[in-house]
Amino acid sequence: MHDAAFPALKGRRVIVTGGARGLGAAFVRSLALSGAQVAFGDVLHDDGNALAAALQSEGHAVHFVPLDLADPISITRFVDEAVKQLGGLDALINNAAITNSGGKFAGELAVDTWDAVMNVNVRGTWLMSTAALPHLRDSGRGSIVNIASDTAMWGAPKLLAYVASKGAVIAMTRSLAREFGTHGITVNAIAPGLTEVEATAYVPAERHEYYLKGRALTRAQVPDDVTGPVLFLLTDAARFVTGQLLPVNGGFVMN
Template structure:
């Protein structure tokens, strides 16, 4: 998929949320290497600036802008500035998310934790999508890829707020696909499994082992395993694919 997408994404203008590290940074780099123009946002300012500088020095068209998904004004300002920087928007990857609820039983969760996760992961995804809608419509080939999680497909325990938020992202993908379809905008989601990135360093070793043993493909999942399917869904090769959820987890969950 990645090879197909790399022949079709040159010059595409793509926004990535949460692009300063982890999977987000992998998406930014893969898009840049495919010739896309990328603007990404994050609350991790120093990491965002460093990544943008590194890729720019390599000759890629990559820019960083501050973004706080918990703040609607920040979301609107980010999307507008990103669109102005690139002269429009052809694609959006809703990647940014927080966990915060890891290791706690449902009965142990604080209301504030639940609200914080929902505000970023669910409300933030919605706000970025509607802020980008008019730009994606004007593109004539707009595509959104929402990053969900396979935890919402198998019901990972002691992670309720995150699991519920990612389940909401899947449901939102279906609804937005129907609403945005009239504008020629595709909306799809992928559900990665546990991926070897900085953000998963806190995950207990037994959870990593559980994933490894349960996959049809018995190896760790790396960021490059996820970037290919995402680039494909942003490309013209997927112009008639919308409202779909693609688990990308080595066969841990099969749909």
């Protein structure tokens, strides 16, 4: 267990959504250790403020800004404030998502649940990306990494709204890569497997066991497994990589 750090990101100005805990918090910590300037948003204000305070006490340039991806106005305000805090923007990690469609068959899903998942995971990713576009364009080396899910690659059952939303994020990554590429901005997606974080605590033990047995690397997946690939895609070493999907799941799904 260790925090991935990329000295090549020193001084980079990065936004992370859903950064208060779980994978998002791992991204924020690793970016801070890399010397990046970070602004992160979340609906979990107490957790966000606590993480920012802890990293600031260690001398890192980290800022928490409230964010509700379900609210388009909140997204605009977040980007404006984050860019103000950072003095510009070089990269965006679209990490925030909700998974509250788990445990139900397709015919049991409520329309309101479907809409809530799509509004945050899909519409939120779209609006965040377009709000960040002019600032990333001004950077001259802008990068976006969308956090998808390998559930959209193997078709996880009883999780339809989430799976569909992450499939949309994968498709949107390719389209945005073509549109934003004209501005020199790279757009890629990472598809993590089932990772041991707070957000997956509800997942039944048999699903965790299913992943363990199905991976080429037969151990549990932790946040540190994902931070390295994500941060690499923000470096200059990946400037000619765009529109790609990278599964990071220990070989459970192979692309």
